[in-house]
Amino acid sequence: xxxxxxxxxYTYGEGxxxxxxxxxxxxxxxxxxxFIGIIGHTGSGKxxxxxHLNGLMKAVSGEIYFxxxxxxxxxxxxxxxxxxxxxxxxxxxxxxxxxxIFNDVCFGPINQGFDKNEAGLRAFEALRMAGxxxxxxxxxxxxxxxxxxxxxxxxxxxxxxxxxxxxDEPTAGLDPKGRDEILDLIAGMHxxxxxxxxxxxxxxxxxxxxxxxxxxxxxxxxxxxxxxxxVFKYYEQxxxxxxxxxxxxxxMHDLKxxxxxxxxxxxxxxxxxxxxxxxxx
Amino acid sequence: MLRDITLGQYYPADSPVHKxxxxxxxxxxxxxxxxxxxxxxxxxxxxxxxxxxxLIKICQxxxxxxxxxxKPIVILMVFTAVFNLFLTPGKQVLFHYGILTITMEGxxxxxxxxxxxxxxxxxxxxxxxxxxxxQLTDGLEKALKPLSKVGVPVHAVSMMxxxxxxxxxxxxEETDIIMKAQMARGADFEEGSLIVRAKNMIPLLVPLFxxxxxxxxxxxxxxxxxxxxxxxGRSKMRPLSYRRMDYGAYLLLFSYLGGIxxxxxFL
Numbered sequence: 187x188x189x190x191x192x193x194x195x196y197t198y199g200e201g202x203x204x205x206x207x208x209x210x211x212x213x214x215x216x217x218x219x220x221f222i223g224i225i226g227h228t229g230s231g232k233x234x235x236x237x238h239l240n241g242l243m244k245a246v247s248g249e250i251y252f253x254x255x256x257x258x259x260x261x262x263x264x265x266x267x268x269x270x271x272x273x274x275x276x277x278x279x280x281x282x283x284x285x286x287i288f289n290d291v292c293f294g295p296i297n298q299g300f301d302k303n304e305a306g307l308r309a310f311e312a313l314r315m316a317g318x319x320x321x322x323x324x325x326x327x328x329x330x331x332x333x334x335x336x337x338x339x340x341x342x343x344x345x346x347x348x349x350x351x352x353x354d355e356p357t358a359g360l361d362p363k364g365r366d367e368i369l370d371l372i373a374g375m376h377x378x379x380x381x382x383x384x385x386x387x388x389x390x391x392x393x394x395x396x397x398x399x400x401x402x403x404x405x406x407x408x409x410x411x412x413x414x415x416x417v418f419k420y421y422e423q424x425x426x427x428x429x430x431x432x433x434x435x436x437x438m439h440d441l442k443x444x445x446x447x448x449x450x451x452x453x454x455x456x457x458x459x460x461x462x463x464x465x466x467x
Numbered sequence: 468m469l470r471d472i473t474l475g476q477y478y479p480a481d482s483p484v485h486k487x488x489x490x491x492x493x494x495x496x497x498x499x500x501x502x503x504x505x506x507x508x509x510x511x512x513x514x515x516x517x518x519x520x521x522l523i524k525i526c527q528x529x530x531x532x533x534x535x536x537x538k539p540i541v542i543l544m545v546f547t548a549v550f551n552l553f554l555t556p557g558k559q560v561l562f563h564y565g566i567l568t569i570t571m572e573g574x575x576x577x578x579x580x581x582x583x584x585x586x587x588x589x590x591x592x593x594x595x596x597x598x599x600x601x602q603l604t605d606g607l608e609k610a611l612k613p614l615s616k617v618g619v620p621v622h623a624v625s626m627m628x629x630x631x632x633x634x635x636x637x638x639x640e641e642t643d644i645i646m647k648a649q650m651a652r653g654a655d656f657e658e659g660s661l662i663v664r665a666k667n668m669i670p671l672l673v674p675l676f677x678x679x680x681x682x683x684x685x686x687x688x689x690x691x692x693x694x695x696x697x698x699x700g701r702s703k704m705r706p707l708s709y710r711r712m713d714y715g716a717y718l719l720l721f722s723y724l725g726g727i728x729x730x731x732x733f734l
Contacts, residue, residue: 281649
């Protein structure tokens with residue numbers, strides 16, 4: 187079970203004055219059960235890339251394989267692919283439309299062809315997983331707070347029981363508390379269900395704390411690909427493409443340069459804390 | 468898929484037509500449309516063609532962008548041509564079968580009507596492709612200014628127009644995103660009967676309307692926060708004023724119109 191991209195390129199507005207190459211020969215392999223962060227500044231091709239993974243966008247050149255099958259093949263069921271690779275868009279609360287939260291979450295499973303009962307069961311399960319309080323299930327989705335709406339929207343994708351979940355900036359526009367809650371929710375799903383999760387973000391802090399692998403995009407190309415520790419070693423190069431390593435990386439480098447034997451490639455505050463405490467023991 | 472709308476889409480280039488005052492272009496489009504319905508006979512047609520080709524040549528917009536605007540009116544053109552072809556009475560009958568009669572006059576009418584419609588769209592496309600929507604409304608506001616003396620809310624109307632135009636690309640993009648978001652949840656916008664497809668639009672239209680209202684609300688708030696109070700005493704950042712080349716363009720335009728009228732009267 188894996189997604190493989192081979193030399194994928196995509197160009198917006200081909201043949202017009204506004205032609206722009208958004209992806210340039212991207213080659214990637216995404217394995218089952220991975221927790222991946224995709225980082226890059228605005229316009230680096232992150233969003234274009236993830237829309238290729240579930241077949242919403244069609245590569246201009248190159249191939250994408252899902253579980254060994256080329257998704258651009260004539261008889262490949264792209265509608266089914268979209269339910270197996272769930273994609274939560276940026277500001278997903280903007281897609282809510284039903285009269286009640288419950289009905290909105292049922293939309294996905296019903297489109298998959300499940301009957302009312304099965305769809306309802308899936309919706310309940312998804313809403314519980316997304317941490318939406320039960321008393322809200324039959325309320326209209328439009329009166330909720332931003333964070334709650336986003337949970338409902340994520341539940342709407344989860345209800346289809348995707349094997350791979352892609353989230354495009356799931357924390358954009360949320361306050362720090364809402365942000366932590368959503369990220370903990372996502373990390374919990376990875377732990378409990380072993381889902382493959384791809385998290386798109388431009389916050390290094392968010393990504394460093396949770397993911398196992400980071401893919402850095404720049405100008406439509408994969409700039410770096412590796413474990414957080416490996417990627418943040420190149421913090422000087424990251425700065426050149428408009429990104430930053432987590433603050434704690436800078437702190438640890440500073441401490442090390444001043445002669446403290448700390449673990450300088452710590453990527454989270456917790457790791458850094460342990461490393462500094464060890465020094466004083 | 469939704470990005471293929473050219474009518475009213477600006478094509479950036481550095482040509483003399485782009486630099487003209489928008490009022491000249493507005494008036495020019497009007498004159499050109501009038502001239503299309505004034506000309507008669509082959510010489511008038513030639514003059515209109517030469518004028519249009521000249522414009523296309525100097526405005527530096529690829530030709531296929533102008534022709535793109537023709538796609539949506541193909542059906543209208545076919546209808547017009549067919550009606551003109553079969554329903555024009557005339558002396559010289561070329562073809563007769565049952566109730567279908569084609570006369571020489573009918574062929575002529577149909578051909579000229581096709582030419583007129585094509586030139587009309589291409590000619591106005593020259594204007595919209597070389598002028599940003601904001602310039603256009605600016606030009607319109609200034610040109611219609613005298614009407615405000617008799618109580619027409621010229622500024623308000625032009626402000627509404629520019630806001631509406633400004634929001635078209637935003638809403639198109641938004642539609643695209645919502646459509647994709649719902650497709651990611653298994654929605655299907657292409658299959659099924661007409662009624663099924665109309666019903667399938669609900670997941671697209673409800674969020675779109677909500678977001679349009681939200682945007683309108685935000686914009687109104689932002690304008691009020693910056694003390695917008697309507698057109699009274701409001702000055703322009705780039706006031707429109709005619710330059711030499713604009714007068715030149717007017718001269719060219721009037722000689723063209725004169726030529727068309729002369730050809731009709733004297734030939």
